[in-house]
Amino acid sequence: MLISVRIEFKERLMTLTIFRSRLRPEHEREYHEWGDRMEKLARSMPGFLSFKTFYARDGERVSIVEFENAETHGAWRNHPEHREAQRLGRDKFYSEFKIQVCENPREYGFEHG
Numbered sequence: 001m002l003i004s005v006r007i008e009f010k011e012r013l014m015t016l017t018i019f020r021s022r023l024r025p026e027h028e029r030e031y032h033e034w035g036d037r038m039e040k041l042a043r044s045m046p047g048f049l050s051f052k053t054f055y056a057r058d059g060e061r062v063s064i065v066e067f068e069n070a071e072t073h074g075a076w077r078n079h080p081e082h083r084e085a086q087r088l089g090r091d092k093f094y095s096e097f098k099i100q101v102c103e104n105p106r107e108y109g110f111e112h113g
Contacts (some may be wrong), residue, residue, distance in 0.1 A: 013104050014049060015073035019063040021089075023099035031093040038085050045079070047072025070103060 021032055041064060049066035049110035056062070067071050076082060087095065 004081070012067060015067045016071050016102040016105050017063075017065045017073065018068075018102070019065065019097065019102040020099075021061050021063075022059055022095045023061070024095050027092045030088075034085050034088060034093070038082060041079065041081055042076055045072065045076050047075070053075060 014090060039051055042048055043111060045067075047068035051063065051065050053063040065076075067076060
């Protein structure tokens with residue numbers, strides 16, 4: 001039996017941020033209000049591509065945010081409302097976090113067909 005497999009490689013320029021975090025439960029309600037605001041703000045920014053958050057059973061959260069390039073990503077990072085959210089995150093919302101920023105990551109995929 002012969003199975004046909006197609007793997008597609010894409011050349012796509014983007015800046016990808018992986019934001020891993022754990023919340024402090026005493027501020028969870030306020031965090032979610034700010035989180036909703038920040039996602040709406042990110043989606044309104046020039047160069048925005050995508051924003052997704054995933055939750056692990058152990059309480060870790062992982063958000064993946066994509067912008068067209070370093071310049072549009074930098075505008076998001078430095079937006080005054082986002083800066084305030086970052087300060088609140090350090091002061092109140094997170095027990096820990098880690099940020100990874102990747103420039104022009106290699107991308108490939110598979111589609112069963």
